Amino acid sequence: MSWATRILKVGRIVQASPAAPARTVPSPTGTRASLQIRHVDAGSCNGCELELSGAFSSVYDAEQFGARLVASPRHADALVVTGVVTHNMRGPLIDTLAATPEPKLVIAMGDCACDGGMFRNGYGVAGAVGDFVPVDVELRGCPPTPDQIVETLRKVTGR
């Protein structure tokens, strides 16, 4: 129970969030503050995954802006794709997008996903995310920090 007492002492762990950024991407269904995300690791070094889970942790709490990670692309409004697209993940990436109901977004997260980053010319690499599926939002950084992730998500959810 020690962490519970700590919560009681400290109060909220979540850090204060800045004012909502301007909404640059229209949220897919026109519903504010509701964005279900299916995460696809297309061949990442797992650095981006660490930061992504950080963004949904108690400190950054992306959920307060209406974003939530879900288990099936059928439930999702957006795919967050991390890493370069390897030959083996190319098919699954395309399938996953096809399994997602319209309207939908693709968020390419990290330098690798945006343009191949440091793995651009690797032997197992098929290309960047944009080479295979249409990318709606690019999130640069290697890896992007949770703050950046949250900010990008807020631009989509509009909250």
Next chain:
Amino acid sequence: MALSIALAALQVLLVLVGAPLVIGAMRQVRARLEGRRGGGVGQPWRDLRKLFRKQQITPEGTTVVFRAAPFVLLGSALLIAAIIPVVSLGSPLDSSGDFVAVVGLLFLGTVALALAALDTGTAFGGMGSSRQMTVVALVEPTILLVLFTLSLRVHSANLAEIAGGTLANPAQAFSLGRVLAFASLVIVIIAETGRLPVDNPATHLELTMIHEAMTLEYAGPRLGLVEWASGMRLTVLLVLLANLFFPWGVAPGGPGLVQVLIAVAAIVAKVAVLAMALSVGETFLAKLRLFRVPELLAGSFLLGILAVTASSFLPAAGR
């Protein structure tokens, strides 16, 4: 008659509107306890609105069972909301469906979803369905034992009768048998609605899923119906828990406006308290390994047996 039908409609409306808020409140409590800010109580409503505006996807090879299941699931939940005493004891359907029928309707929904999951023919669907049915097989006996305990004194399984019996004789509300029955019903609700520690509603790991595994193929409006129905099933079970054990505040049959308003306020308060308590409990629990779940349910079955025994062998205790 017109009044009682209007009241039943009010109950249905209340549960329809309230169910997503119950889920939202539970998530919110959890978020706060984890030190987060949370998406707010209205988040499930926003998600629902969005889901109904999304594309409907029918997986290849599925039959009408897959398409109809969300409707059966939600329809049964609506019917239950009309039968049970949410606001008033005078539901027009009270004489048509008693506790046994309500439990049966609840399982009818479960069965529909389990069949839909099998219908997809995916490994995860079959897995979720198999697990859910195992839980049902162990939950149903406990529910009937609880029912037996509750109906023992009033000699009726009709819900208005049970709630009315407690109102008329408040002393018996805290008899040993009822306390045990309450505990075992709580476990049953947790298991049947897929909450921690039986099932983790927020999990992304398919292999640990029960309820979520059955809904993996649903998208858009059908998913919306399923989620809405899940919320409603939790809500009606909490209402049952509240109004069978603590019926104070429920309006009698044929009530006045003030009584109805009081009853609405009372049930909202009661369900809110129960939902939050459940959520607080959940936050402190980890999910049980699947094959430990039967032990938990066997425990609740045992509690149910004890409740029945206590009620029938210690009649003086609460009569």
Next chain:
Amino acid sequence: MKRDPVASGTAVRSGTGVASGAPAVSGGVTAALGALGVVVGLRAVFGAPLHASIGWLVPFAGLRIDLDPLGGAFMALTGAVAAAVGVYAIGYARREHWARFPLVMLPVFVLTLLVVPAAGSVTTFLFGWEAMALTSLALVLTEHHRDEVRSAGLFYAVLTQIGFVAILVALVSLSSASGSGDFAGIRAAAGDLGPALRNGVFLLTVVGFGSKAGLLPLHAWLPRAHPEAPSPVSALMSAAMVNLGIYGIVRIDVQALGGGPRWWGTTLMVVGAASAVFGVLQASVSADLKRLLAYSTTENMGLIAMAIGASMLLGASGLASVAAIALTAALLHLVAHAAFKALGFLAAGSVLAGTGLRDLDRLGGLARRMPYTTVLFGIAALGATGLPLGAGFVGEWLLLQSLIHTPQGDNTLLSLVIPLSIGALALTTGLGIVAMVKAFGIGFLARPRSEGAEKAREASPTMLVGMALAALGCVVVAVAPAALGPALTRVASTLPSVGGDQGPKLGAILRLPGAAGSVSPAILAAAFAVAISLVLLLARWGVGARPAAVVRPLWAGGGPALTPRMQYTATSFAEPLQRVFDDVLRPDTDVAVTHVAESRYLIEKITFRTAQADAVEEHLYWPVVRAVAAVARGVRKAHTGSIHLYLLFGTIGLLVVIVVGR
């Protein structure tokens, strides 16, 4: 268990060749007999009792028919099942190329089924009973070239004869003690019989009739013989013949003997509860469609026996009105079970005829290939789950109500027995849902798991009509049980010892006399329809903003497309349950791991095998069989062939007799 698709077609084809019209004649006669049974039976229920005796027909005592409302109801029920089965058999026999023998035996079997409840005397009854046993045995052995069938026939022959001996002893001693050969005379003299005789008769009838009804412990023939018989015969056996076991108990113990001390009812409840729980457990882990249905028969007969036991117990405790609820529960569930089980077996027969399979692990995908059969089996399965809107609901509801409404006071026996029976009933219904979800979901939905299922074809029109008749019965019991009300009241009135004259009123709303409790399946069904239409409205929310609906491949987790072999099977579906209950079920599982030669850390293949035997059979019958065999071997040792030794045995035996007899 597994039949290859080719064998099923040729299984009963005979060399002699049967005229193409023969199935129609056989099925038509069967259906006509059934219809006649319904008419005569209902006349006896509502009109004057029917008496007839034909002196020359049966040796020694002549055939004596005495049809009262009780017998009439069972006759009508049997007839209704036979009518549906008869129509179905026309198409089935044609498709399966039945030989002349089963075609002739089918109507004969139905005739014997109709005679048993009409029998007015002990001799007629025993004659009919044995004729029924023999004709059904002959029908079970239709496909005698298969080993399973022969083993099932052996089981059936042995157990049914043990049962018959018990019944024979009971009835003969009853009639000799009461000095009358007919049931009416026995009933008149029943009050003067000694308690030892009455108790003995009760126990023997529970064993004998219980064996026919598939009650523990002499149930083992049922899950073997019912599945192995051709499906129309399975339906007759599981929906009509087992009922006559219940009929025997009601006729002798409840009506003729007028009930007994409280341990009678308690015994029957214990036997019933054990059968119900055991049957449903076996059903829920069974992967063979027909075997699953057969075990479900044991389950439901157990529930009915429980209800009758409850009514006897309550009647003996002076709670006539509650006893009447339990009695009504038994009778109603009997009708419901007959309807949904007949339908279930007929649909299983269609599956067998259409795919050559009854192994659920290899079925699947029938919903697209056999849509009508799927819907019909769905109705049967819903009935068997005991959920609302299904046929089994009202009977189970009434049984539960009778248990709830039992005033317990300081009656220790009641306050011990009643809660435990509720526990058993509850466990049974819970597991029953699993079994039926498995049968329907695995067998009919999803994608075919084998070539046989892939090539399934729909049942023929007559088969569908036969099934539709049975489905009609299911729907009536499910939605409008009130239609059966008058008949049940008449039947119950012949059973005063269990409060038959004050039973519940089966109106549009079922109300219990002297107790607050009611349910209305019809109104529930209507309200459910309203609720569904409301949901249809709700689902239109946001329809304007919604992109057009699409059909997409299954989401395979991103991997390559899912193959049918990746689906859950019946065995895997039941695996968690099997684990939970492995103390009772004692499954025989075996995992063999083969390592690659170079390293024991690398695995080449893993073989998993699981088999589910009947635990009672395993741990009760085989020890007895082994003991008998051992004794027989010991006896054989004494048989040396030496005449001197035999003379010595004879002398010793004579001496023992003299010493003991003195």
